[in-house]
Amino acid sequence: MAHELNFNEATGQYSFFSVKEIAWHGLGQIVQDYPTSAEALKFAHLDFTVEKRPIFTQHTSNLYNDGEDRRIIPNISVPDYFATVRQDNNAVLGVVGKDYHIVQNTDAFTFFDAIVGGEGIQYETAGALGKGERIFITAKLPGYIKVGNDDLIEKYLFFTTSHDGSGSITAAFTPVRVVCANTLRAALADMTNTIKIRHTANAQDRLKQAHRLMGISNNLSNEMDAIFNQWSKSRISDSGVKKLIQMALAPSKEVLANVKADQMETLTTTFNNMVEAAYDYGMSNPTQQMNTTAGTVFGAYNAVTGYFQNVRKYKTDEDKVKSILLGGSAQIKTQSAFDLCMEVSKKGEEFLQFNFN
Structure with missing residues (x-):
């Protein structure tokens, strides 16, 4: 389903x-x-409402050791584990420990x-x-x-x-x-x-x-x-927007190092396509062409968040929620974009060219 x-x-x-x-x-x-x-x-x-209920198992014993006549000993309690159960329909939702x-x-x-x-x-x-x-x-x-x-x-x-x-x-x-x-x-x-x-x-x-x-x-x-309004006043070039997107979306430290060193020939087609999609969204989507976004650090940040929210395809709605809100790749990379934007707004676009730490 x-x-x-x-x-x-x-x-x-x-x-x-x-x-x-x-x-x-x-x-x-x-x-x-x-x-x-x-x-x-x-x-x-x-x-x-949900309640914890004890878990029981059944033990089967050979009565005559010949494999034909068996006796079931019911209701052997499983210690320290419980089932979480919906009270309205008795659906078992999971198994939890005693401290849950x-x-x-x-x-x-x-x-x-x-x-x-x-x-x-x-x-x-x-x-x-x-x-x-x-x-x-x-x-x-x-x-x-x-x-x-x-x-x-x-x-x-x-x-x-x-x-x-x-x-x-x-x-x-x-x-x-x-x-x-x-x-x-x-x-x-x-x-x-x-x-x-x-x-x-x-x-x-x-x-x-x-x-x-x-x-x-x-x-x-x-x-x-205060942060977003400061970003909306911080100008950034088109090439700076792309560099920030590349750094934010880098999937590994190795790729990030190559981006910082301008070794673009080492980047994969998949990565470049992702960067281009985010860059195109940031530079050409009508929602980005407002005077508070175009050519600003705030616009660069919205290019990354907008890519994950409105451009990238997900298999299911739940996958999208997990990626954006529950610690998935979208959340991690937009956090990286936030951190980069904070630095650029403080130190200027040069931070993207000379940040080798």
């Missing part, structure tokens, strides 16, 4: 909702107005509501994958980041957690350009735009404090506003 959305056979519905936009593959509910957290929970069919603590779906929405006192959060999408073992939520925070005169960036939070022991609880601040839906990744000096919480005894308490740790409620968007 390519879309991998959870299908609840009892209700006959997919676990997904989206505000106004067409949901994944036309599945799930489309609602016209932003729901409350309680409504979003129901629209996405995430209103189920469940964070319920309702706790995920509580995280969002705590940020601005339950007011102003706009839930845009939510859903579940597989049997319900992974859930995800995106919500928009109040206000915009404004770059220059007319480039608006909406402030989003992305949240995902699993019920099968496969990963941490992850919350990420992901600004999105209104004009072309670029997801902008950025790690700032005194705070983080991403937080990961393990499923341990204090998970719920840490989740309640997550927005403070991320600086979401005060300084994060202000600092990003």
